[in-house]
Amino acid sequence: DAKTTQPTSMDCAEGRAANLPCNHSTISGNEYVYWYRQIHSQGPQYIIHGLKNNETNEMASLIITEDRKSSTLILPHATLRDTAVYYCIVRVAMRNRDDKIIFGKGTRLHILP
Amino acid sequence: NAGVTQTPKFRVLKTGQSMTLLCAQDMNHEYMYWYRQDPGMGLRLIHYSVGEGTTAKGEVPDGYNVSRLKKQNFLLGLESAAPSQTSVYFCASRSTGVETQYFGPGTRLLVL
Numbered sequence: 001d002a003k004t005t006q007p008t009s010m011d012c013a014e015g016r017a018a019n020l021p022c023n024h025s026t027i028s029g030n031e032y033v034y035w036y037r038q039i040h041s042q043g044p045q046y047i048i049h050g051l052k053n054n055e056t057n058e059m060a061s062l063i064i065t066e067d068r069k070s071s072t073l074i075l076p077h078a079t080l081r082d083t084a085v086y087y088c089i090v091r092v093a094m095r096n097r098d099d100k101i102i103f104g105k106g107t108r109l110h111i112l113p
Numbered sequence: 114n115a116g117v118t119q120t121p122k123f124r125v126l127k128t129g130q131s132m133t134l135l136c137a138q139d140m141n142h143e144y145m146y147w148y149r150q151d152p153g154m155g156l157r158l159i160h161y162s163v164g165e166g167t168t169a170k171g172e173v174p175d176g177y178n179v180s181r182l183k184k185q186n187f188l189l190g191l192e193s194a195a196p197s198q199t200s201v202y203f204c205a206s207r208s209t210g211v212e213t214q215y216f217g218p219g220t221r222l223l224v225l
Contacts (some may be wrong), residue, residue, distance in 0.1 A: 034212070
């Protein structure tokens with residue numbers, strides 16, 4: 001799986017859009033970009049994923065650059081409950097063997113009241 | 114639909130004691146996983162299962178055993194607990210053909 005680079009921490013004011021960047025310059029053509037988050041003391045939670053097109057769901061939007069070397073997760077109206085560690089993961093989909101998710105250290109997002 | 118549940122939520126063991134952690138999912142998922150997470154670190158895969166009756170080793174399998182006798186349950190056993198196994202244990206599951214894993218709330222284990 002390609003390596004990802006994320007900022008260690010970020011702050012965002014409540015009600016504003018939170019934009020979390022992720023660099024994955026060695027991504028290969030069949031690797032997807034996944035975002036999970038982990039709220040303190042809870043299990044990781046899937047947010048969104050994409051291959052090359054921008055994606056949106058009820059939780060967030062994912063913007064992937066045209067060269068696919070970086071992406072941005074957007075939480076459109078951040079709330080205090082969005083305070084968590086956000087993990088950007090790049091991996092080939094639908095593997096059946098050695099199927100592990102490498103979470104890395106992620107970005108610690110603080111939503112400020 | 115409870116998703117993925119784990120029992121117990123918290124446990125304290127003495128060195129050398131044994132215990133079993135239970136993971137249950139009601140989503141009819143084929144794949145199930147056990148991870149451990151140590152402070153300030155990401156998740157590391159202990160064992161996983163691609164279906165009922167099958168198990169496989171992950172990154173850090175030593176000191177643990179698993180069983181998947183029923184599709185909805187995945188058990189993680191510690192035969193002789195060691196302080197190095199103090200951690201938070203997460204179970205996850207996913208459906209065949211869908212990459213997204215769904216995680217349980219975690220079990221905090223302290224081995225003294």
